[in-house]
Amino acid sequence: MPERLLVVNYRLFTPGPVEVSEEVLEEHGKRFPYHRDRSFAEVVGRVTEDLKKILFTDARIFFFTSSGTGGMEAALVNLFSEGDEVLVTSIGKFGQRWKELADTFRLKVTYLPFEFGQSVDPAMVDDALRANPLIKAVLSTFTETSTGAKNDVKTMGEIVGRHDKIFVLDSIAGLIADELRMDAWNVDVAIGGSQKAIGAPPGLAAVVINDRAWKLAENSTLPKYYFNMQIAEKFRQKGFTPWTPAITVMMSLATTIKKFKERGIENVWADHAHWASFFREKAGTMGFSFLPRNPSNALSAIKMPDGVESTPIIAEIKEKEGILFANGQAELKGKLIRFGHMGHANEQDTLTALRVLEHHALPKIKEAQ
């Protein structure tokens, strides 16, 4: 056996991609079926049915070989036509991404940004929809990975539904970790990614789209090919994807989703809620503080006090402990340490994170105070 190209001797405590379990990695590294063989369609069918149960929906599901951003683009280019009016809410980098996507594809955007760490004020969504009846859809974020904040999707869904608009939700980071009930909460389109709490390697995005939203999709005139759902629909009905998919990621997804189904999704949410709360309570007692006011159970974002940079702390923990936390992104770089509860919603990893942060981060924070 030749030497490995790169020895990865650190663990991912990042909020996606997550550290993948041995069992899922083993499936990932096995011989895989042909993407036009019935055996593969059976796997896709199983993942689809399990995902629908997890999301409490009977909507159709498309899989795209892409990152989550590809799934967001797929939703957008399939629902809309040039000049369509949309309301975009943003509470961080991924909300901004909706705006960038909508601007790129020449939609007319009503933009509702909130400060980093805040969540969307649902009343302002109500106001914006009342102010402009031409708005067709609301594009929003479930869990904002850049800040760790969660939106009140249930209340937002009531409002969007009352206005009879389409509700499109980037639920990439929150999926599995935070409670989400698509049909009951009026979420028409949800986007997920394989590498987040769902616990597979990166490579696949899922776009879940109900019949109300599908009507928009049937009339959309934005140009699309790779992400075209009308092409994909013909293949979906046979359990396939139009283009060669990331087969090994789908196999991993089937393995990990099977486990969540067996555990029961309510229990999976509860696990994340328990260990996220436990982590924040203990860390808070130690002297850490957190950015978001309404935090997601998918991740925790520790805020650095003025004068403390997170970058060298994260580097030190990686070097000394073999554990990689995530930094803040863009304007938040150096200002955050982010820890994903995705895949780490268990006692051992939570205690490890606390121990490591207490040892390497806390002294610097205390010093600055």
Add this chain to the structure above:
Amino acid sequence: MPERLLVVNYRLFTPGPVEVSEEVLEEHGKRFPYHRDRSFAEVVGRVTEDLKKILFTDARIFFFTSSGTGGMEAALVNLFSEGDEVLVTSIGKFGQRWKELADTFRLKVTYLPFEFGQSVDPAMVDDALRANPLIKAVLSTFTETSTGAKNDVKTMGEIVGRHDKIFVLDSIAGLIADELRMDAWNVDVAIGGSQKAIGAPPGLAAVVINDRAWKLAENSTLPKYYFNMQIAEKFRQKGFTPWTPAITVMMSLATTIKKFKERGIENVWADHAHWASFFREKAGTMGFSFLPRNPSNALSAIKMPDGVESTPIIAEIKEKEGILFANGQAELKGKLIRFGHMGHANEQDTLTALRVLEHHALPKIKEAQ
């Protein structure tokens, strides 16, 4: 260890995705690095340098998490603006895909289709470019997977270069198997896929783009986001991709490309040429005939005589021998048995393919004659 979801007990003799070696699968199933860590940038850097050597180019390389079709779309939406004139050649399904893509994104297409099994007549490319000086670029296919035919890219490149146009080549299937020298042959843009002769699982496309083509890319106004190379360029310079990539596929790619580099790309071409010729000579002697006139070394496409359907033969071989050959696609379904030399350019697999076809396919063909 829980039972596997699906036991894949057949081998892929399909022309992509290919059967992946044990060594590469092992890499694929290992813990992987974070996509924003320097360790990952090192892997991307190594794959990039190795690919450039293999393609005899110093062009820049972008990796997109997508199928090969995503790579084709990336090339197209980054090079052109609405109404731009392009010449599209087609010798099968993947040539048609260029036309569908170009039509979708509202380019003006001069379409030069050839019969299935034929290759492009380079003189007709010359004529078409002479007839319409407004054409900016030629979109063509290196190895047409649907028919097994190879184009004379060297001669086409001379012509395209003489007319000072941009030459965009879908080289997804041919890469590694057929000789290709990008810079010397005036190929400005080439697209590759991880799951073909290069021998990794599906999930990544590579778009190789030289400075001449990059000038077009800097002026393109077609809307794009996920595939936007101007966004990707900023990340590329640091060895990253803008969105979370299929990390495990990149790790596999690094492993397989390292092997090709060690073997020497000229030897890799020679291996494919040798075993593809050997296969076709032996099979021809047995009584099989082939669709393409100028075949690629990446695959062989056996033509069924009238009255013989390939579909049940392929199913029988899968069931009885545990080996999956590929059928024809679309209008060629039931009319072909396709065998990929990609990853099978060795004595054992070639002899196995011959034995199996002799036993299961030949009697039916003889019967019909």
